[in-house]
Amino acid sequence: xxxxxxxxxxxxxxxxxxxxxxxxxxxxxxxxxxxxxxxxxxxxxxxxxxxxxxxxxxxxxxxxxxxxxxxxxxxxxxxxxxxxxxxxxxxxxxxxxxxxxxxxxxxxxxxxxxxxxxxxxxxxxxxxxxxxxxxxxxxxxxxxxxxxxxxxxxxxxxxxxxxxxxxxxxxxxxxxxxxxxxxxxxxxxxxxxxxxxxxxxxxxxxxxxxxxxxxx
Amino acid sequence: xxxxxxxxxxxxxxxxxxxxxxxxxxxxxxxxxxxxxxxxxxxxxxxxxxxxxxxxxxxxxxxxxxxxxxxxxxxxxxxxxxxxxxxxxxxxxxxxxxxxxxxxxxxxxxxxxxxxxxxxxxxxxxxxxxxxxxxxxxxxxxxxxxxxxxxxxxxxxxxxxxxxxxxxxxxxxxxxxxxxxxxxxxxxxxxxxxxxxxxxxxxxxxxxxxxxxxxxxxxxxxxxxxxxxxxxxxxxxxxxxxxxxxxxxxxxxxxxxxxxxxxxxxxxxxxxxxxxxxxxxxxxxxxxxxxxxxxxxxxxxxxxxxxxxxxxxxxxxxxxxxxxxxxxxxxxxxxxxxxxxxxxxxxxxxxxxxxxxxxxxxxxxxxxxxxxxxxxxxxxxxxxxxxxxxxxxxxxx
Amino acid sequence: xxxxxxxxxxxxxxxxxxxxxxxxxxxxxxxxxxxxxxxxxxxxxxxxxxxxxxxxxxxxxxxxxxxxxxxxxxxxxxxxxxxxxxxxxxxxxxxxxxxxxxxxxxxxxxxxxxxxxxxxxxxxxxxxxxxxxxxxxxxxxxxxxxxxxxxxxxxxxxxxxxxxxxxxxxxxxxxxxxxxxxxxxxxxxxxxxxxxxxxxxxxxx
Numbered sequence: 001x002x003x004x005x006x007x008x009x010x011x012x013x014x015x016x017x018x019x020x021x022x023x024x025x026x027x028x029x030x031x032x033x034x035x036x037x038x039x040x041x042x043x044x045x046x047x048x049x050x051x052x053x054x055x056x057x058x059x060x061x062x063x064x065x066x067x068x069x070x071x072x073x074x075x076x077x078x079x080x081x082x083x084x085x086x087x088x089x090x091x092x093x094x095x096x097x098x099x100x101x102x103x104x105x106x107x108x109x110x111x112x113x114x115x116x117x118x119x120x121x122x123x124x125x126x127x128x129x130x131x132x133x134x135x136x137x138x139x140x141x142x143x144x145x146x147x148x149x150x151x152x153x154x155x156x157x158x159x160x161x162x163x164x165x166x167x168x169x170x171x172x173x174x175x176x177x178x179x180x181x182x183x184x185x186x187x188x189x190x191x192x193x194x195x196x197x198x199x200x201x202x203x204x205x206x207x208x209x210x211x212x213x214x215x216x
Numbered sequence: 217x218x219x220x221x222x223x224x225x226x227x228x229x230x231x232x233x234x235x236x237x238x239x240x241x242x243x244x245x246x247x248x249x250x251x252x253x254x255x256x257x258x259x260x261x262x263x264x265x266x267x268x269x270x271x272x273x274x275x276x277x278x279x280x281x282x283x284x285x286x287x288x289x290x291x292x293x294x295x296x297x298x299x300x301x302x303x304x305x306x307x308x309x310x311x312x313x314x315x316x317x318x319x320x321x322x323x324x325x326x327x328x329x330x331x332x333x334x335x336x337x338x339x340x341x342x343x344x345x346x347x348x349x350x351x352x353x354x355x356x357x358x359x360x361x362x363x364x365x366x367x368x369x370x371x372x373x374x375x376x377x378x379x380x381x382x383x384x385x386x387x388x389x390x391x392x393x394x395x396x397x398x399x400x401x402x403x404x405x406x407x408x409x410x411x412x413x414x415x416x417x418x419x420x421x422x423x424x425x426x427x428x429x430x431x432x433x434x435x436x437x438x439x440x441x442x443x444x445x446x447x448x449x450x451x452x453x454x455x456x457x458x459x460x461x462x463x464x465x466x467x468x469x470x471x472x473x474x475x476x477x478x479x480x481x482x483x484x485x486x487x488x489x490x491x492x493x494x495x496x497x498x499x500x501x502x503x504x505x506x507x508x509x510x511x512x513x514x515x516x517x518x519x520x521x522x523x524x525x526x527x528x529x530x531x532x533x534x535x536x537x538x539x540x541x542x543x544x545x546x547x548x549x550x551x552x553x554x555x556x557x558x559x560x561x562x563x564x565x566x567x568x569x570x571x572x573x574x575x576x577x578x579x580x581x582x583x584x585x586x587x588x589x590x591x592x593x594x595x596x597x598x599x600x601x602x603x604x605x606x607x608x609x610x611x612x613x
Numbered sequence: 614x615x616x617x618x619x620x621x622x623x624x625x626x627x628x629x630x631x632x633x634x635x636x637x638x639x640x641x642x643x644x645x646x647x648x649x650x651x652x653x654x655x656x657x658x659x660x661x662x663x664x665x666x667x668x669x670x671x672x673x674x675x676x677x678x679x680x681x682x683x684x685x686x687x688x689x690x691x692x693x694x695x696x697x698x699x700x701x702x703x704x705x706x707x708x709x710x711x712x713x714x715x716x717x718x719x720x721x722x723x724x725x726x727x728x729x730x731x732x733x734x735x736x737x738x739x740x741x742x743x744x745x746x747x748x749x750x751x752x753x754x755x756x757x758x759x760x761x762x763x764x765x766x767x768x769x770x771x772x773x774x775x776x777x778x779x780x781x782x783x784x785x786x787x788x789x790x791x792x793x794x795x796x797x798x799x800x801x802x803x804x805x806x807x808x809x810x811x812x813x814x815x816x817x818x
Contacts, residue, residue: 043544043545044542044543044544045307045310045311045542045543045544045545045546045563046310046544047310047544047545047546073436073439073440074439074440074442075442076442076547076549076556076558076575077547077558077560077573077575079560079571079573079575080573081562081571082571085564085570086564086570087543087564087565087566102545102547102560104547104558104560108439108453108455111460113547115547134440134442135440135441135442135583135584135587136440136441136442136580136583138583139442139579139580139582139583143579147270160263161262161263162262162263162266162612162727163263163266163690163727164263164689164690171268171271171726171727172270172271174274176726178726179726182689183689183692183693235691235694236643236644236645236675236694236698237673238644238671238673242646242647242648242651243647243685243691263688263690264647264688264690264691264694265647265648265685265686265688265691266688266690266727267648267686267688267721267725267727267728268721268724268725268726268727268728269721271724271725271726272721272724272725275723275724276724283720284720286649287648287649287720290648290649290652291652340652356659356660359655359656359659359660360659360660360661362656362659363656363659363660363661366656376653376656376746376748377649377652377653377746378649378745378746609648609649
């Protein structure tokens with residue numbers, strides 16, 4: 001990036017919220033009219049979202065970014081979720097063992113939010129990348145690939161971001177088994193056991209009292 | 217020297233800048249391809265401080281997670297606490313039957329400590345950026361002022377750095393007797409100190425020319441690459457979560473939002489490193505303004521604030537409701553010194569969260585490195601990292 | 614009659630003591646701040662707590678440092694780098710483990726999959742300073758304990774590698790309103806000799 005060329009002043013600086021931003025079209029309605037297989041849902045605590053099939057996510061996101069009344073120009077957050085231990089999942093809309101990506105979008109122009117969700121099965125988790133729509137998605141998708149194991153075909157540089165490259169497993173999944181060692185170091189030190197909590201190892205004997213000793 | 221000259225002539229070296237490096241603001245590793253002077257590519261290597269805080273969030277109670285939010289961004293720990301607690305309260309707020317009501321004095325105290333911590337965080341940010349560019353003295357001035365803030369916090373909650381003070385439903389203790397006078401005195405001293413600071417570094421020609429035009433980010437790029445907070449405002453986007461989606465008592469307070477506007481003059485551009493630096497300095501002054509308003513408007517502790525007794529006071533009331541938030545999810549964001557910090561909370565109705573996702577400003581700030589740092593000098597890498605105010609615990613969580 | 618204004622001008626001491634006196638008053642520490650304890654380490658080097666008066670100056674490279682203060686959480690990804698930094702330091706070298714995370718994993722020791730439960734499995738630690746984060750006074754107390762260790766350093770001979778844990782009792786902790794004593798009491802404890810299980814790189818001849 002050359003520092004000699006002057007940058008043009010951006011004429012489209014968003015205005016703060018106190019200026020009226022009433023738009024005639026509701027973003028969710030516009031998306032539902034345009035894409036037949038997108039469905040509108042509400043969470044248990046009445047937060048609306050649109051459920052998008054994985055194959056359509058690129059088209060839907062391009063639509064919401066470019067539509068003049070929606071202008072979702074920012075991807076606020078892209079988070080993963082593992083539904084393996086969700087209570088009552090059989091009664092809900094998601095199959096029991098899916099992973100869910102949640103796209104929280106925001107429009108600086110119109111100061112309004114939009115939430116999209118994509119569900120994928122955990123054994124063949126693959127969602128097309130939206131890096132072409134918002135470049136920031138590259139970072140978020142790498143993190144989800146690392147911690148949930150979702151593949152993003154088309155991503156320019158999909159590799160682990162938080163864990164070392166030779167780490168095995170995807171840690172944020174609900175069925176992740178904590179490793180017993182890494183780099184020659186055993187991960188339960190000096191006889192301590194994780195004898196309670198959701199990730200207890202049932203094979204280890206429970207000590208009578210917490211193991212003392214070792215350093216501070 | 218242009219980018220083409222680097223790639224065709226000479227040998228390219230691959231250097232590892234970090235993870236232990238005096239100027240990378242923590243354990244950030246950058247893999248720099250350079251010919252010795254001009255950089256052709258920078259790849260960040262993250263994860264050296266990945267402490268699996270999001271996984272821990274699925275193992276502890278909702279309220280037990282508050283100390284971990286301190287560690288997410290320890291430079292502004294009060295703001296981090298505040299972000300999580302307001303998100304949990306917003307989750308409760310989706311069901312009117314179990315909404316958590318924070319006392320008004322509690323809200324004012326939250327804003328007080330949040331703005332104090334914004335000041336101390338920005339002092340670290342601008343001080344560290346100056347130190348990385350070779351000016352050691354402004355950093356020490358900032359650290360000295362930060363000590364006063366630490367004293368106030370220590371007398372309030374007992375800790376100097378990781379406070380665990382803002383909690384779901386309010387704050388854990390009321391302010392100590394004399395806190396308002398201490399804060400007022402700190403505001404006056406800091407204003408005098410900022411004049412000296414600005415004379416020392418902000419208006420310093422060498423510093424300004426070093427930062428001018430370096431790492432220029434336009435408004436569309438900043439929005440597309442997910443920059444938030446002072447980094448976004450330095451590029452001219454006038455967006456502040458405190459104004460756009462007010463929380464707490466920010467809607468009753470009057471303050472301006474500084475926006476970058478090519479402060480460097482002829483050698484700079486809108487959205488360069490100097491703009492981001494000056495936006496932070498101006499935000500310190502705005503925070504002083506907010507502090508003064510809070511001190512004036514804050515209600516005195518009265519009969520409406522029940523004593524903070526865990527058995528009979530307001531803490532007991534909160535304990536009755538905070539055990540089980542309604543089933544569902546929410547995305548709530550607040551304005552931290554490093555930009556918006558968003559919490560995507562998913563609750564399954566039990567007292568242990570189902571998923572806590574923390575979206576931080578530094579994570580997306582690092583995402584722009586590879587795009588931004590091409591064809592620049594090695595010394596400019598340090599300028600850009602400092603101006604984007606990257607702290608590694610926020611990236612890695 | 615002896616003139617009272619004449620002070621003793623001549624000291625008799627071992628060369629070793631003289632060298633150790635020089636070493637203990639000029640411990641250059643490696644700027645190695647990982648997490649929250651790093652901020653407290655910076656504040657300790659700041660104007661109020663000022664370790665510079667003890668002769669401790671931060672150095673950016675391990676090759677010029679005598680002391681490595683491991684301040685902050687160490688993850689598995691970082692552990693091999695800590696070992697590398699330790700090996701790049703020239704002898705004599707010491708390690709202070711600052712904070713709960715470097716001592717034993719800290720608040721992340723139970724449920725985290727990526728945090729090392731203490732760096733004493735990778736580098737031999739001389740002083741453990743507990744706290745989350747420890748106050749600057751506690752870190753300075755740890756440095757003073759290290760100076761006592763440096764006084765016992767022998768260039769030729771058996772070196773004392775037993776680590777020392779700093780304890781600050783609640784009564785003396787200023788922030789909790791306890792009695793104002795000038796110096797936090799510290800007790801040294803003969804903790805296990807070498808907890809690393811890795812061969813010590815220093816020749817104990």
